[in-house]
Amino acid sequence: MTERSSMNPQPDAAGADFAALAEACGTSGPEAMLEALAASLAARRRWHALFDLRMVQARQRLGLPVSGDVGPLDEATRERLDELSLAACREVGWPLLEEGQVAAGWMYLRAAAAAEAVAARLASLAERVAPAAAAHNPGDEETGSGTNDTDDEETQRQLQEILGVALWESGDPALGISLVLRTQGTCNAVTAYEQAVSRLPATRQAPAARVLVEHLYAEVVRNLAADLARRGIDTAAALASATPLVALLDAAGGLAGDPSLHVDVSHLQSVLRIARICSDEPTLGRAWELSRYACRLPDDVTYPGESPFERVGEASRLFYAAQLGRDVAEAVTFFRRVAATADPLDSGTLPADTLVLLLHRVGRDAEALEAAVNRPREGGPPSAMQSMGMLPSLVELAAASGQWEVLLEACRRHGDEITFAAALASRAAAQNEPQGRRQPQA
Secondary structure: OOOOOOOOOOOOOOOOOHHHHHHHHHHHOHHHHHHHHHHHHHHOOOHHHHHHHHHHHHHHHOOOOOOOOOOOOOHHHHHHHHHHHHHHHHHHHHHHHHOOOHHHHHHHHOOOOOHHHHHHHHHHHHHHHHHHHHHOOOOOOOOOOOOOHHHHHHHHHHHHHHHHHHHHOOOOHHHHHHHHHHHHOHHHHHHHHHHHHOOOOHHHHHHHHHHHHHHHHHHHHHHHHHHHHHOOOOOHHHHOOOOHHHHHHHHOOOOOOOOOOOOOHHHHHHHHHHHHHOOOHHHHHHHHHHHHHHHOOOHHHOOOOOOOOOOHHHHHHHHHHHHOOOOHHHHHHHHHHHHHHOOHHHHOOHHHHHHHHHHHHOOOHHHHHHHHHOOOOOOOOOOHHHHOOOOOOHHHHHHHHOOHHHHHHHHHHHOOHHHHHHHHHHHHHHHHOOHHHOOOOO
16 A cells, blocks of 8 residues: 655554654754654655655755745755755655556656656566556456455556556656557557557657557468468468568468458558658558558448548558658659648648658658648648657758758748748858768758
8 A cells, every 4th residue: 555645644653763763863963863764764665754754854954944834045055955856756756666656656756757767667567567467357257276356456556557657647658558458459559549649749659659560560460371371371481571461462362352351440540540650661661561451451341541541551552662662753643642632621731741741751852841831821720740740840851952942932922930030040050060060961
């Protein structure tokens, strides 16, 4: 049980020695007495009480009242008090986390510890908790396996607290999605991504998106291989290839029009959309293979996506293939045509934004800049690509392409003083940068 704060303490007769505290204060002084109490609290693992005591010590050390309002503080004293507070947060937060009191530990560590360090500890704790949580089925009858209901409840509590911090508090979204996949399945993981991860910036989303892509890819390969084996088709060579999913499809003649399904189609289409946020080659490769699988699905089991991804399988195939160096001209032609013909009142900026992103990712930054400055300015709301930071800025595109005048003229045309000034400043910085330190253009 999580103990109460020392502001509302519980009796602790076995550990408290009030006579010893009084004697220590009288013979060694308040500082020694407080430090002795701190050591005692730590030994008894009374972490919340230890934090409160550290705050008393901080005030006493800085010559402040040990309770009540400290009043106005000068800057140096305020900074020192903050330093001592953060140190106390780390002192009690880490052991709480190690003991599985994740929510309590996060309360202290949220502002006091590096996110990467917390994520590493959460991952270590999850490795201890997740296997037991995944094996536990609350609906099963007790079968004499020796399972302790109290242990099950504690495991589930720890799992939910890890998920709360990793996923819903954004401590480590990729770990959160991995845990949901292991303990609750693909459907819940996709839902959790949409509800908790999709609101984060692109750089925070990408690791979690990779987890989903890898998981679904493995699921489709496994299920398709098993189906083909039942049909008597040799799958060994396909599974050993660099692109096993595509190789399996080829071994089966493509399966176009075949009614068999090897994955929930809604999961497949959701993951193909989520994967757009990724730019690393392994994930792009898996997404391309998944899109090839989606292309074989009958129309009556798929549902249309947003423009330019109404036909999710085919548009996704072009989007991911181009980033891998395949069918680049075909992909650019397709997305350019959709961007030019889409009604912004219906589609918003997604068709134009997709074109900008694709051109940038295939190294055609001058064209990406031209497409970006000519995006429709009236119509529906900006796409999620803009709000999540997936798109390069106009200044970045101008810097990468060297087309500063294109951007400056667009700023004049649209009355955009901020971007105009930023472009001028960025161009001046690039011109003044020593030749040897300039970064190569994309």
